[in-house]
Amino acid sequence: MGLDDRKLEVLRAIVEDYVATQEPVGSKALVERHALGVSSATVRNDMAVLEEEGYIRQPHTSAGRVPTDRGYRLFVDRLSRVKPLSPAERRAIERFLVGAVDLDDVVHRAVRLLAQLTRQVAVVQYPSLTRSAVRHLELVPVSTTRLLLVMITDTGRVEQRVVEMPGPVEPEEITELRRTLNATLVGVKLVDTPPLVQGLVERAEPQAKATMSTLVSVLLETLVERHEERLALAGTSNLARMGPLDLTTGALRPILEALEEEVILLKLFDEVKSGAARVRIGDENEVVDLRATSVVSTGYGPGATVVGGMGIVGPTRMDYPGTIATVRAVARYVGEMLGH
Amino acid sequence: MGLDDRKLEVLRAIVEDYVATQEPVGSKALVERHALGVSSATVRNDMAVLEEEGYIRQPHTSAGRVPTDRGYRLFVDRLSRVKPLSPAERRAIERFLVGAVDLDDVVHRAVRLLAQLTRQVAVVQYPSLTRSAVRHLELVPVSTTRLLLVMITDTGRVEQRVVEMPGPVEPEEITELRRTLNATLVGVKLVDTPPLVQGLVERAEPQAKATMSTLVSVLLETLVERHEERLALAGTSNLARMGPLDLTTGALRPILEALEEEVILLKLFDEVKSGAARVRIGDENEVVDLRATSVVSTGYGPGATVVGGMGIVGPTRMDYPGTIATVRAVARYVGEMLGH
DNA sequence: GACTGGCACTCGCTGACGACGAGTGCCAGC
């Protein structure tokens, strides 16, 4: 595939114009708006090649060209430079995130900020349980046979579960349980807890074995099995801007549906193990319902560790350089905030 | 306004047909589908009157009639009988709600259930803080000068805040603070706490006054000022069904936007003080962006007390009897669950 | 007086048709 520099330049011009105008772009308009130094006829020849290679296509015979998913991919990989954020944007991010009172607030602010800046649908995953450590465990009696188990992690997240005990539990017993649990688990990463927790039952006093074992099974559930993560979502209304084109086709439904399925959204962050931004364009998405969209995602966390993912979902026709820069910047700031 | 029985019957038929078909209904179709016992000409005369009174209108001259907001209001108030839920629906509700592990889960399940059954957008308010009582307060040291304050309410809700202390705090001091706080506040309704909390500072030992006062100010914030309530939302994708009519006009945007504003949604539950369902049709909504929709809302809670609201937002063209019945039923079941 | 059948009229919808124009592909020439 002989794509010389000019052809690439033509592709870039097409992507940029199409993103800006949302209309198929023709050869004449291209040479007018960009200093390509050649005539429209030449551009047409280049376009024919680009189309043959699958980077652009015509919605109808004899109408302008539109980038394909493959075209966007090439654009993102080789043709776009990272667009640095304007100072105003940086300030906006800082001002918006500073003043968050707790973890919930940070996540909420981050997701709204992201939606606002990119004008797309934003998704932020709460700091993952499995990647953080236990800060404190608390047991609160609710009734004689019921305890409320509260776990606080070092990312500030709080999980609670009601535990139905096999029999009445004495206050001193609770104190003792609390002491043991905290002594064993505080400071331990959640991923590393299961073996320790198992050991608790074995080492328990005979008469406390039943109690401890009940507690432990719930604890395990909370710690590990229930890594059903939480998500925050914002900017859904931006979908309505996705272009009346797609809107009339009713293609909006499946996207909205996908956005409601937490399980689906979590998949977007499955592989974000680093702070590098990942871009999935159209067909590249594993989630079928999101094949009409592009997803820009990245991991975030204090320092170099990643405790969660965040990103945006938008039309394939999006301003990739700007969006990527924004997602990265917000992720970096949120990461800093988590490091207190 | 002389609306005799038959005219009311005609109105009901129009509402029912329009809701079912989503198309303006004409006089001929009406007499065919409903046993009105009169000719289409008579129905036309009745329609003319109904239109004059503002209950129905014609989208265009010489097209069928469509109910107005006023027409729906009359229908809801006087013409619709409550539609009892089918046993299948009852079972679905029970099965779906049973098995919820904690408060978060109950709310989540409830909102999804509601969205699914009504096929509209569902909103559930988390049990209000102000209307519940303190079950337990916990202080966890985070660093030498920072404490994590965790409050657990009797509805199972957990609130936490990091408190920046004026100086280092000793472990014994924390134990003492914890004891005092719990002794004073456990079992007290949140609304009644402020005076008690104030008293805490006054009665504190002189050397602990600074510490206590810092704690108290945060406590007050958490208890009262911050009654920014939380919400759960589901079924947004159902909006896409609101009819391609409204969809093409782009009227979807403002609705999606309104649904993203928690402040706006909370207004929907401002006045739900009882378990009775409230219906706001079109223009009756105070929220301007929701004037194109109808809102069915109700309060819920254990027994007769109301700790929160839930409801749905949908097109004015909705199945009111069915929707009202569903909302009420779900609210009742959730209320029961909260009573453990 | 209330209802009905009949009829003329309105008006949105659909499809056909032609003019227009943006955009293309191709070719001969520089």
Add this chain to the structure above:
DNA sequence: GCTGGCACTCGTCGTCAGCGAGTGCCAGTC
């Protein structure tokens, strides 16, 4: 290898006529 030119395609837009659902009104009937 690039360019100007030209024929061609095809989607869009406006016009226009035909269709049909639905109405309002009126004279007639019970």
